[in-house]
Amino acid sequence: MTHPTRRRLLAAGAALAFSRPALAQAKPKVVVIGGGFGGASAARDLHRGGIDVTLVEASPTYVSCPFSNEVIAGLQPMQAQRFGYEGLARAGIRVVHARAESIDADGRRVSLADGASLPYDRLVLSPGVDLRFDAIPGYDSGAAEVMPHAWKAGAQTELLARQLEAMPDGGTVVMAVPANPYRCPPGPYERASLIAHVLKTRKPGAKLIVLDAKDTFSKQKLFESAWRALYPDQLEYVPLAQGGAVTGVDPASMTVRTDFSEYKADVACIIPPQRAGAIAAIAGVADRSGWCPIDPVTFESRLVPGIHVIGDAAIAGAMPKSAFSANAQAHICAGAVIDLLAGRPPGTPKLINTCYSLVAPGYGISVAGVYHSAGEVLADVEGAGGTSPLDAPASLREQEALYAADWYRTITRQVFG
């Protein structure tokens, strides 16, 4: 008598056990590595799209690079750069604070430094950049404690701000700027402008020498015309053609070398060449350039299926490596991941980027672009985009400075709020 009942129970148990993978299939799993402007935005969209998302971020607090040049110049408190992950957790997103150490692309698993392992149906990488401490002779991570790069915001930003503050009147600041590609193309020139502003207003007789490993740069005409007008006595720009490429540094003697000269610095800010965050190479999605080739419609890696790469780490054609781009790419990539997991073809994307720079308080300039997938790459939409006008009244510069601050408030609230 008890037999059939028991058998029925067993059958019910078996059915339950079988229904588990079926349920798991109903809600696909996506792991996002990197909780910056790209990854945190992608996690939000995926979660809203009904995906089971886990966001893996090494740091408990995000420190934003946009507006960190303003911190260096004493125009913005450091606190305005820090964002927690409570907002994402409140939205219902699972946030795991650990470093992703390895990826098994065949088994579709991510291993974390704390020993945990996360399965995924698709993986999104937005790990940002790593600084190359093997690129400029003498410039390693120890040297960066003396000659800050401040190209990852945080302690480095505060170090450079302190050094500038402490520099004597009449001192010399030397900045080294890398060749393309690197994070935030106009960023070094915004920094140069704001350092020049500090020298002009607070350090009589001090000078800034900008050593550049290239001859042309983003918003160049706008920067150079502002420099001539505002900082003729503070800022000296040395392009590649005039020997701007830095060939070595010596932190002990505070010397920066080029093929033609040696510069003695009181403060040295060395921005070294960069590559995609280390996890990209570990995952096998970075090519020999150190960056990640992707499909311009889905941002799926061209090297490893099932892994998508967005933000600074990706080779995104005409799109610059900016927080604005990372955020715009996150929306497109998340939409494509949702479509692919549902078996739908993803739509053809169009993206926008806008980078604001401050050349002085109340003096903002911008560059904008609209992009589409043209065959294999993301290309500029012809006739769109471009920079702020070269001849413009002070009122327009002031308006763009306000819009810059407004963009920062808006985007950080959207991503982390």
Place this chain on the structure above:
Amino acid sequence: MRAALLVLLTGLGPAGAAELRPPPGAAACAGCHAAGAAMGAIAGRPEDETAAALAAYRTGERPASVMTRIAKGFSDEESRAIATYWAQVRE
């Protein structure tokens, strides 16, 4: 035609940015135009208003700091689709 599109969009689920499928270009508008932004919210803005603004920015008839450069990246049809989408999104 436009009525059919409305039904299609709303048929995908409750109004919200993720459930509606944004047409090409629409996702990036929110980076500047969220609720509370000085640049003005775009979600819930009447479709004709957004479409007319984009058209006037595209020709340069309406002066702007940045929208003229952005609007030139979208055709009339694309702009209309973006306007239709944002009119439906509730933040």
